[in-house]
Amino acid sequence: MSGFTPYAEALPVNNKSGKKFSRAEVAKHNKPGDLWCIIDTAVYDLSKFADLHPGGANVLHDKTVAGCDSTEVFFGLHRSSVLDKYQRLIIGQIENEKPLIIVPQVATLSPVPYAEPAWLSKGYHSPYYNDSHRKLQKEMRYFFDTHVTREAQMHELNNKRPTVELIKLMGTPRWHLNAMRLGPGKHLKGLTLPGGLKGEEFDYFHELIITQEISRIGSRGYSDGLLGGMVIGLPPVMNFANPELKKKVVPAVLSGEKHISLAISEAFAGSDVAGLRCTATKSADGKYWTINGTKKWITNGHWSDYFTVGCKTDKGLTVFLVERDDNVDTKLISTSYSTSAGTAYITFDNVKVPSENMLGPENKGLLVILANFNHERWVMCCGAARGARFVTEECFKWAHQRKVFGKPLIEQPVIRAKFADMFSRCESGQAWLEHITYQMKNMTYLEQNNHLAGQIGILKAQLTRNLHHIADNAVQIFGGRGITKGGMGVHIEGFQRTYKFELPPGRESEYHG
């Protein structure tokens, strides 16, 4: 154990038996069929497990492992979640010794340097956050650590959508998470939010916290599956629908009973929104519209009940709230991330929509669509800044765990230089994001549109460039594991495959400035 820097993301030892052993006693169990080893003072009986070990039995029979302390070699090869899964192999603990690995408890802050934004780091100050932000952050960390992370990791791999039970839990009065994700506004009036926060006091920093806690789960497709479509699809309903339509749709979506997505992009028109080809034609009596056309890449579209759809009308664009019926067909699009995001290709085939479902004025849909973009891009900036930090933390832990040429990777100057680069990108990105968030907090909606569209656009471009550099460094630091699914590099492999997902949604980054 000497010289082992304990930054592994480890879990508490579950020594149910309460038995204590000396190291000499463990050393006697060192052969096939009678095989023990020590990992961070816990004693594991691997006698039966050896033949099932995914890394093979012979590595466990090696004389440096069998009957020995294998802590260092173990954490050089496995994520600590492996131990969580195999706690049943623990038969006791080494007497008079305490575990040395730093143990992050559920819902606590990471002790790894730069793993948390400065405002959450010990000894640092920030003008932007008060007690209510700190309380909400704690509640959100608890929520995502206990209710979401495990499901997210499973569903990212098996492509299943987030469970309906979880979405509904998010909508309960205990959490009001779905409502909070839409940002400050009238929809929060009168609510008591987690941490005792009053709905009226909810600001953009509270929202930033929620988005950043979601990004810590590290499963990119699943995170979008977790109502990414609602975050961009419901605001046009809240801002532009008539009162009856709002009353029908908004509570049903916020409670998790119904799902909604934003359907603007098409194979024919992505960045160039004005070039949409999906048409809406008014009936002779003006009572309904008929929609025909297709939409592409619609997040959560595959399971949506409602679609906020941009359509071409005779003198411009018009936006409608379309309810799923037999004339709406959705099929999953396979992208580089998990289909747990529900990314869909949609066909509208003579779909009849009542005129009351029009969102905003006829032929003025471009304004409705554009009104959405600043907030959508800012949400993506919050996620991108936190995603960068999450991966940097994974790399920092690994660089302490992994030994090459007889010493931990972190001791190599070229690796340390990479960390300097990654830390500076995390810190500067977050600082700029907080500066813009502070402007949003103090500006009216109109002022935000006048002053911040450019700022948010170039921030998004900058943060996505940061992700590119961080992904490059991360793969270099993790070596083969950075491009291997599962195991130690699971989050790095996922990140280098999916970081570009911050680019196209919210329209592209490079022409934002």
Ligand SMILES: Cc1cc2nc3c(=O)[nH]c(=O)nc-3n(C[C@H](O)[C@H](O)[C@H](O)COP(=O)(O)OP(=O)(O)OC[C@H]3O[C@@H](n4cnc5c(N)ncnc54)[C@H](O)[C@@H]3O)c2cc1C
């Ligand atoms: C995973 C995912 C989820 C999405 N979710 C949704 C959703 O929920 N709802 C929705 O409506 N849409 C969604 N989109 C669509 C997304 O908004 C579009 O992909 C995006 O607007 C870009 O359009 P495009 O892919 O057609 O690229 P194009 O418009 O064909 O652009 C191609 C390239 O040219 C560049 N380019 C375009 N115009 C210019 C210019 N003027 N100057 C310089 N460069 C330019 C772009 O940056 C891009 O790199 C999603 C996309 C993805 C990949």
Ligand code: HEM
């Ligand atoms: C409690 C004890 C152990 C358990 C439960 C366990 C379990 C696992 C599991 C689940 C995997 C596959 C998943 C992954 O790659 O993370 C694995 C891989 C592996 N294990 Fe273990 N293991 C244990 C101890 C050890 C020890 C002491 C060694 C020491 C040499 C070892 C060497 C390996 C190797 C070489 C691999 C393949 C890693 C790779 O492909 O990168 N294991 N182990």
